[in-house]
Amino acid sequence: MKIGLYFGTFNPIHVGHLIIANHMAEHSDLDQVWMVVTPHNPLKKKNTLLDDYHRLQMVYLATEDFPKIKPSDIEFKLAQPNYTVNTLVHLQGKFPDHEFSLIMGEDNLKSFHKWKNYEVILAHHDIYVYPRISSEAENLALKNHPKIHLIDAPVVEISSTFIRDNIKKGKNVQPLLPLKVWEYIDHNNFYRK
Template sequence: MQPIKTAFFSGTFNPVHTGHLILANYLCEYEGFDEIWLSVSPQNPLREKLSSNNDRQRIEMLNMAVNGNSKIRTTDIEFTLPRPSYTIQTLEALRKKHPERIFTLIIGADNWLSFNRWKDYNKIIEEYPIYIYPRRGYDIDERSLPANVKLCHAPIIEISSTQIRQGISEGKNMNYFIPRPVYDYIINHGLYKNKD
């Protein structure tokens, strides 16, 4: 039996937006993955800690966003592991729990340029395939990449969660930036009313 090619894409998803989903869709349809797993990161050691209530809401919104898509799934694996959340620990836990799958790490070009700050980054490069998606302003020289690392040519979507949070806090209509169920959830729960 062939292993299931699974892309693993972790992020704050605060909130998930159409850019995240376009990237996930691209990876499944153009890069040959059987599935892509999206994971809310509870505490990125390189970012500010979010509240536990915010964690729960981000998971709910992510589940709403991918509902009905058989190739795009969510996982709460990072909430079962010690914090802060280190990618190497997550990947090892996934491999142990799902030996029938080959996991590929998905990261943005901005993260690749600071990848040497990640815990055990050399081990990740040696043991796991990595796909880098493009971000404007972060140029990657494909010729310099290790054999296990590939630059994918997904479309560059200039939408950010920060932009969405700010827009909502200013009373702007952001409904086309976010899947409709997620937008309704944000409005109904009064999220992002204050700038953060």
């Protein structure tokens, strides 16, 4: 089985994440997309993150009607801070019959050469890249690599930061979130302070 790994803090997961994940599941050779909830990105301030359990629960709520999209807490069990290369080694050991690929935006591909052991990742895993307004594929050094697949997915420019900021301001962001995720956030009064 070919699995696409879509990593994120999903703080919160929004319709943009689902549009990309579903497009990859339906319009590429991936059999499933796993939404890997990252416990803590070293580049993000920890205090802006909801508790790991709440973010995972929102991913469950958002994906339960999508049979090809699965939530994953695999990184919760790994030492922190964690690197993608370590997660891939762990997953390959745990699921030897699966073939794991990465899903990332063009903006992440630009800095991919700075990732820990990126050459090892490229040697063993395909990378599925979706477009971003802020990036131009022509300028990507790795775009012609045989393991890189540029997918003509919809360009979605919704950010979790925008959603959090607007909830704090009392704005209605409900259309940007799956209904069950919105209800979970509203019920728990998340992001209001």
